[in-house]
Amino acid sequence: MEKLVVVGAGMASGRALEHIFEEAPGRFDVTLFGAEPRGNYNRLMLSPVLAGEKEYEQIITHDADWYRDHGVQTRFGETVTGIDRARKVVVSAGGETPYDKLIIATGSAPFIIPLPGKDLPGVMAFRDLDDVNRMVDVSKRPGAKAVVIGGGLLGLEAAAALNARGMEVVVLHLMGHVMERQLDPAAGYLLQRDLEARGITVHCKAQTKAILGQDRVEAVALEDGTVYGADIVVMAVGIRPETRIAVDAGLHVERGIVVNDQMVTSDPDVLALGECVEHEKIVYGLVAPLYDQAKILAKTLAKVDAAFRPVQTATQLKVTGVSVYSAGDFADAEDREEIVLRDATSGIYKRLVLKDDRVIGAVLYGETADGPWFFDMIRKGTDTRDMRDTLIFGQAYQGGAALDPMAAVAALPDDAEICGCNGVCKSAITGTIASKGLTDLDSVRAHTKASASCGSCTHLVEKLMAITLGDSYNPAAVKPMCPCTEHDHGTVRRLIVAKELKSIPAIMQELEWKTSCGCAKCRPALNYYLVAEWPGEYEDDNQSRFINERVHANIQKDGTYSVVPRMWGGMTNPKELRAIADVADKFAIPAVKVTGGQRIDLLGVKKEDLPGVWADLNAAGMVSGAAYAKGLRTVKTCVGSDWCRFGTQDSTGLGVRLEKFMWGAWTPAKVKLAVSGCPRNCAEATCKDIGVICVDSGYDIQFAGAAGLDIKGTELLCHADTENEALEIIVALTQLYREQGHYLERIYKWAKRVGNDSIKAAVVDDLAKRRQLYERFVYSQQFAQVDPWEERVNGKDAHEFAAMAEFGLPVAAE
Amino acid sequence: MTEWIELGSVTAIPLRGARCVNTPSGKIAVFRTAEDQVYAIENRCPHKGGPLSEGIVHGASVTCPLHNWVFDLATGEAQGADEGQVQTYPVKVDGGVIYIAPDVLMQMAAE
């Protein structure tokens, strides 16, 4: 195999490696160096991470499994300091690494203005995850202030994100209006106004003089005498290609490392791509062209002819609640005409710049749905004479078509680009949906990469799904959690954390619920999210729970209830059985049944008798079996090594231990466990949410099974050598599910949504993370592990179990 | 038809909750909304008899605990695609105490 060394684990190199493994499988033995102490991730998404809308785990593009599967040796946290082209080796702290082919993908370095005070602690750039973490840390201090220098795309995303984190934010911008490279003054004004409405101060024509502070940054002074207090200063004034090692190695470097159409540098064995390169005098700063470069570079390495051609790019600002789109050239000039549309009340501004009846530039503010349509015309040089009058109103007005956004998307040509970042066209999406039978957004993302980078084309992809799938597409599956809100479950969960929302009214206020007090769908979900997020702080809202969880018994079709006490791991004894028999007699309970979950159900109990029944069961040492709960239900076991001639471990003991450890925990949907003593699997562990199969060498931990509405065998999570390790992993897995699951989403559905790899990474591979998850579970159990029956026997919620008033003759059976 | 009949104090019902009043011919569910409005309806869902007092109360509506039909507490009408209506009863609140119209109980006793 040829040795391929890659310098820089960024967006461009990640994509290039994918193409290389497709184009030339098995050809290269790859070593990947990255200066950052982590692998490739989606840098675009640092803004939502900074805003608290996404987590770092969600933006990883290549994980440990991927590198392993493709045999990539990773050297993360190791900067390449030199290239010896004569001897074909790269030099790093770990010594010399030889190559046959070398790829340089070192990206850019943020530009730091050489101001006095620029080296003070607290002055930072916005380029990588470490920068984000530093900003987040400071934002947690009460009353913390940020000054962002630079009102371009990056600076404004940083400013909006820090503002969302509750910081006081000032943006200093040298030019007359923000984002002047993408927006004309009118759109820049609207954007500035919207940002100011959020409480962000925008200071244009700001000449920064110095950054002030003793031991760390304290303020920023402008030439005009203004001083802004600051706990952090974020420099977002631009980037320059990171070319240092290429210069030292004597490669041809101008502004960037010069490459030809095949992405080869002045040395035939050294290729380069990404923001560090210069092609036909152009240096790119957006990912779409870099992804094209990645394709070409892979072809070159696979010895297939291909050539990179310069491309036009369009820009969108990723700030929640602000829609801005710009593409092409929109400067005024003699030979150009423009069409402008303004709607002041709704804050809409659209401007098209035409030359020879062809659109060459577009700026859209407030309503950007037509952006891709205009962009398509710019790239194709479409003659617009016939639609001139209605052009600005967008695609929906053309050809007399109805004002239906669906029709507009349906009318897009097959080669219209839908996802700018990944260069995915319409037919690629509709074709893949049809051929692969995809029905949900996540799988369309996985298979086509459309909307998988910056996400701003998500609505277009969803419309294409609706068009392709017709009635079988159920957008509700990816849409609002209920008609009371626009937000989906994931967004609500993230915003609860990001905005520290700690009550249902606070959520409804901050997230702009459309109803005054929610509905039977959203309230139980919100209540769960709050219980899970703020253990010990949030006071459970009983009125937002379904009747079963409110009265801790299962309602039956005739309005009576069933009562299921815990039988730890399916074990019972004469004392418990006697108490159950006595209670059935005493309260004339009509049915006693052995459940499918290895315990006993008392069916047909009258509501007012519930506290009496519980008191007697409590007296015999039994607690609620939570057969009604979105929480831990049963832990089924088999007899295991205690009795069985095949048993390899104490499966009963482990089951009892798990149930005693985990009972009381609330979860997004019910959770059922089972432990079998050997692979004969008599406890049916392989169709449970979490199952353990004991083997001679320890415990195989299985998860994501189902045996209800869907039937699905479990998948192997990992092997644990000891019982303690098994317990820790199972608890950590449950906690991760508690933190990420959508309400009513069982473990197998959650795992399908987030991917088994991300789960394994957190609870198996990363020991520190596993431990933290485990500890968060233990902490929340302090507040959850209280027998609800005992509380009610002692008088809690007494109103639930008695009528308010009685009139006339006593009522007959209800 | 002289005097309204006292049911109990408003605070005996949790906000966004309900309690039952037992009468010889059935249960009346008395609701208290988040906005402190009080409503009384028949405690029997027209679908399959679900006990409406056990449902989740939202706005001036309740969702039946058995199969999720939603009823407007003021009119008793089923919302959305479901068709049906429950009996509503006049109630009033005076000095923090809930009263029900006397003819309701008489009528129920007569049924």
Ligand code: SRM
């Ligand atoms: C009592 C029991 C049947 C029995 O007589 O054996 C039972 C009874 C009910 N099951 Fe079950 N399930 C019972 C074991 C199961 C099992 C078997 C098991 O756990 O090994 C399954 C399949 C395994 C699984 O969950 O994947 C099972 C899958 C379901 C489902 C489908 C869940 C799904 O996600 O697909 C529902 C519906 C739901 O939860 O939304 C359900 C719902 C119900 C409800 C709660 C229906 C309801 O909403 O009222 C029933 C309550 C009756 C009551 O008051 O007790 N029950 N149910 C079993 C109680 C076990 C226990 O001790 O707690």
Ligand SMILES: Cc1cc2nc3c(=O)[nH]c(=O)nc-3n(C[C@H](O)[C@H](O)[C@H](O)COP(=O)(O)OP(=O)(O)OC[C@H]3O[C@@H](n4cnc5c(N)ncnc54)[C@H](O)[C@@H]3O)c2cc1C
């Ligand atoms: C916050 C933010 C938001 C953005 N939003 C958008 C957007 O919405 N749309 C868009 O199109 N673009 C956006 N971009 C730009 C986009 O992220 C970049 O164009 C893209 O990441 C460039 O890819 P790259 O691989 O060339 O460089 P990078 O992704 O920067 O990767 C280069 C990597 O090489 C490493 N490296 C450098 N030197 C060495 C060395 N000597 N040895 C080892 N490793 C080294 C660096 O540490 C870095 O990890 C955004 C950028 C940021 C920072």
Ligand code: SF4
């Ligand atoms: S299978 Fe479960 S949900 Fe269905 S009737 Fe039986 S107990 Fe009820």
Ligand code: FES
């Ligand atoms: S009984 Fe009320 S919805 Fe079915």
